[in-house]
Amino acid sequence: MELLPLDTVIAAQCYQRFYWFFLEMWETIEAVELVPNWHIEYLCDEMQAVYERWKRGEAQGDVLVNIPPGTSKSTTITQLFPAWLWLMEPSMRIISTSFASDVSIGHGLKSRDCLSHPKFQRLFPGRIEFKADQNGKTNYRNTAGGQRFITSSGARVTGVHADFIVIDDPTNPEKAENEKHRKQSAKHVQTVSSRKTDKKRTVSIMVMQRVHELDPAGAWLKKKKNLRHICLPGELTPDSKTGELGKNVRPAELVARYTNGLLDAGRLDRGALATLKEDLGSYGYAGQILQMPAPDEGGILKxxxxxxxxxxxxxxxxxxxxxxxxxxxxxxxxxxxxxxxxxxxxxxxxxxxxxxxxxxxxxxxxxxxxxxxxxxxxxxxxxxxxxxxxxxxxxxxxxxxxxxxxxxxxxxxxxxxxxxxxxxxxxxxxxxxxxxxxxxxxxxxxxxxxxxxxxxxxxxxxxxxxxxxxxxxxxxxxxxxxx
CATH class of the missing domain: 3.30.420.240 (Nucleotidyltransferase; domain 5)
Incomplete structure (x- = not known):
């Protein structure tokens, strides 16, 4: 049997599964060595399932991912997933946003770096070619009609529609208690989420850590009936009322995949979590690490x-x-x-x-x-x-x-x-x-x-x-x- 060239095998795997693409393309945008963990593979497979339902023309709800910072959430969902979407569908139109323009632009540029990297071009020759006259930092296109439009809270999104919408940390954790900032974030998320090319097929994917009961995640959980909710706290903690471990993990069966109560022992071990608890305080730790807007046992008042x-x-x-x-x-x-x-x-x-x-x-x-x-x-x-x-x-x-x-x-x-x-x-x-x-x-x-x-x-x-x-x-x- 004739052996296929290695690049041909790798390219075929990347087309077949987003997770293989993620593993191969990590080095195109990150200088540090990847430390794999089960949650990355899980998120990759969930994102691929969303795309496949879109490809089949199926109606589906939006997706909310609550997960701590430092777990490659943005690399996975906001940077490499849009790049894989273009690999699969070069004509795809994508909107991405975050709470600050420099953060949003950084995510968009990482995606572009992946697509223009020599490794990507070697594995997928001629698949993606950028339009020279429309290759800016906040709005770039390819020759197949694909577009990546990058915005941020408070910025415009008029006149643009997308097949996929990616919302990454729409609220600045440092301003979560500021009512004006929260309302601005909520309004922006509502506006961006309405810019769908097809109300039935287009999906908004929001990935963020919890910072307030009235943050955009809280609003989605309250009003969206057909919402796919993935909630992965940094550690399993006992419910203050029932003692149940990991009560806020979604889907609930993922509790069994934690190791010694930890989501990611490689990135967020006990020492790292202890340091974060000191740095963030009880409310910051509860929201950003445990994915609860307030400490379960209480904050100022217990x-x-x-x-x-x-x-x-x-x-x-x-x-x-x-x-x-x-x-x-x-x-x-x-x-x-x-x-x-x-x-x-x-x-x-x-x-x-x-x-x-x-x-x-x-x-x-x-x-x-x-x-x-x-x-x-x-x-x-x-x-x-x-x-x-x-x-x-x-x-x-x-x-x-x-x-x-x-x-x-x-x-x-x-x-x-x-x-x-x-x-x-x-x-x-x-x-x-x-x-x-x-x-x-x-x-x-x-x-x-x-x-x-x-x-x-x-x-x-x-x-x-x-x-x-x-x-x-x-x-x-x-x-x-x-x-």
């Missing part, structure tokens, strides 16, 4: 600091008879659930402990809120001595005025809070850490605790606002008048 008792157990306490339940309200303007909700907290401060009887969030307009607040006060034990503390922001002043005229409730216009949210939470944390906030058992407990523990990367912090308001009031000697 989940373990909140104790729960039943209402029957509360009534057996010696001080229960002295309890007076008060309501705290943190207002918002709208019934639009994309915006912050209004929050209600009902508490009694007895025996140096703040008992929380109820906490809830509501997306309601003014007419509904003024009906809701008296009803909640009555349902949860507020009586003649109880006060409704309402912060005079958003619709707060109007609600104070309306309730004073139209109800018998004791309405207190709470003073504006001092300091920013983080300062207020930090001021309240010693009180909470001393386990002096006790929750009355209810279906609202988990949502309340999760919001407190996720601060400052939680989607909303309105219930926490009411808690810090109640703690501050009960710890202060200042008296407030009411009418």
């Amino acid at each position: 989940k373990a600091w909140f104790k729960t008792i039943t209402f029957a157990e509360f009534l057996k306490l010696p001080e229960a008879g002295a309890a007076v339940w008060h309501l705290d309200y943190d207002g918002a303007y709208t019934d639009n659930q994309k915006n912050d909700p209004s929050a209600v907290l009902i508490t009694a401060y007895v025996g140096q402990t703040l008992y929380v009887r109820y906490a809830g969030e509501y997306w309601e307009e003014f007419n509904e809120l003024v009906k809701l607040l008296p009803k909640l006060a009555e349902t949860h034990g507020c009586g003649r001595q109880s006060k409704l503390h309402i912060e005079p922001k958003a619709n707060g002043k109007d609600i104070v005025s309306w309730l004073r005229k139209n109800s018998q409730l004791n309405i207190v216009e709470a003073p504006p809070p001092s300091g920013d949210k983080t300062q207020r939470v930090q001021a309240a944390s010693p009180f909470i850490e001393a386990q002096r906030v006790v929750l009355i058992d209810g279906s609202w407990n988990e949502a309340f605790i999760n919001q407190c523990a996720a601060f400052p990367t939680a989607a909303h912090d309105d219930m926490l606002d009411t808690l810090t308001q109640a703690i501050s009031r009960n710890q202060s000697k200042k008296k407030f008048s009411y009418a």
